[in-house]
Amino acid sequence: MSNRAVRVPYLARVEGETALEIKIKDGNVNDVRLKIFEPPRFFEAFLRGRDYSEAPDITARICGICPVAYQMSSVHAMEDAFGAKVEGPLRELRRLLYCGEWIESHVLHIYLLHAPDFLGFQDAIQMAQAHPAAVERGLKLKKIGNDIVQLLGGREIHPINVRVGGFYRVPTERELQTLVEPLQWAVEAAEETVRWSSTLPFPNFERAYEFVALRHPEEYPFCEGRLVSNRGLDIAVREFEEFFLEEHVPYTNALHSAHRKRGAYHVGPLARYNLNYDRLTPRAQAAAQSAGLPPICFNPFKSIIVRAVETLYACEEALRIISQYTRPAEAAVTMTPRAATGFGCSEAPRGLLYHRYTLDDQGLITSAKIVPPTSQNQKTIENDLREFVPTVMHLSDDELTWQCEQAVRNYDPCISCATHFLKLKVTRE
């Protein structure tokens, strides 16, 4: 009995193909492997020779769940290379688009992918029979996020309206006004989501993470700021590769990213929240407080509450942007290509997404580097399991496996992204 194996050959409710293998010997966790068998697609290789203007559309196809994140990191990298700055209403519209993606992605994960674990259901469809009001609220809230992306981006998945320098067409004030009433409901629904998610049963589990996220002087971060951590990291985006390294390990198709000196680190909602609590709106802070979520939280299972807090923030931020919006005369800033290297980092719903491009004087890409959030979290997910499994070792194989899956889903891993990336297997020898 002391030698066991947990094997999940195809981890469900994550985006992409992953297996998990855990080996337990004499009651100790011997090995934890998150094996990503998602086939590699070689984006960084075929981006070479493409025009700078194609990067937002091509890199969006890395991930159907967070295409806006890819579009935002790539346009910022290109604009960095060309020394261009996108400001005013165009910058605000980019934040609005990102609000839409945070809402749809976070709410998808909260209600459809993660909550069923806490409540013991195989999926949200089963959960809907016992908790119809919650699932219906989730679906309606998710749709409002998608409505923002659709209005501004043309469609929910792989939006067509984002370009280096801005947009192809900017919305009228009246078009954005159609979002106001649904968003006013969404603020209330997000507040209820914070309260509802805080009533779920949480394992008493904490780890001393190094959280890494963007930090901006005034705003809760989307696309701009410095890279900071709770252990003194404070660097410009362009210094990312000096401090972080991607490693290739044999059992997975995803590269593992690590801090060159300190190893594993943690990106995503929990990291952003811990490092940027003071940048949240008063209402989002108050919702966290009444849900019993302190400004500093090291319990990864509570990331579901943090996602709800960020959803509330995104709904409020979207309303603010719409109320202050005046349609700009030009839909985009004109770009003048030059030979240069540009760096871009944005906060995808799952965490930091780094892009670096080198361009020739015609604006053609000569080299590309993309580090998605799930690559960065892989080591941390494995380390979590090493410490979490001993606390649930008394459970049956089925229950133990499910708990391990839930622990992985804390990170809302996106395997499609990380392959350039996830399946569970626990062995008790």
Next chain:
Amino acid sequence: MEVARKPKLAVWKFASCDGCQLSLLDCEEELLTIAGAVEIAYFPEASRAVLKGPYDISLVEGSITTPHDAERIHQVRRASKFLVTIGACATAGGIQALRNFRDVREFHRVVYASPHYIETLNKSTPIADHVFVDFELRGCPINKHQLVEALNALLHGRKPNTPAHSVCTECKRRGIVCVMVANGTPCLGPVTHAGCGALCPAYHRGCYGCFGPKESPNPASLADWWSRHGASDPQLVRLFRSFNAYAEPFRRESEAHEQSSS
């Protein structure tokens, strides 16, 4: 009295971005109704539960890029009564088919430090190159309304209503000003399969071919018009070589301009 069994639905993934199967979860208003009409028997992105086949309808996302997947698709076919491919990866090989024009071993070295850990095929190929496909839904990503229409039609034993004409036809119907005629913006609308609702022209941009070639397209004529608007051969190669690069009419056209530019 015999109770009618609900048809079993399965969703399969091969090399892809997950966006097309996400379209099903993006049907916020229809999802619970769909879940009432079919038994979701296999859909790992949404559920831990796995029911054994055979499956009445299999939705297949993604392209074939590994030796393992080239075997797996045959198992999926055997377990499926009706196999529907969804999206440009499954119907044309996807953006990852750009490797088909290059040396894939060199690609490994660019992305991975230890290429020998990776097992992959030289080409990314559509599902129909490997097994019989009953119906295909185009797009990068698919249109979720077309997905609901296809499911609805299959459940009622009729042919899905997904027209094969060009984006131009959709554009004219919407009364959008032609971006190519009015502004000289290169647009793939005349040769691209309908389904998006002429999204890009509605946003003042040229179509970039997400839905792949329409029935009997004439890409050579379109390329000729673009050349007159000043498009260079390398630009034409890139225009035809994106998410449906390996679909026959687009592949041939991009290769023609590659030869004339070299």
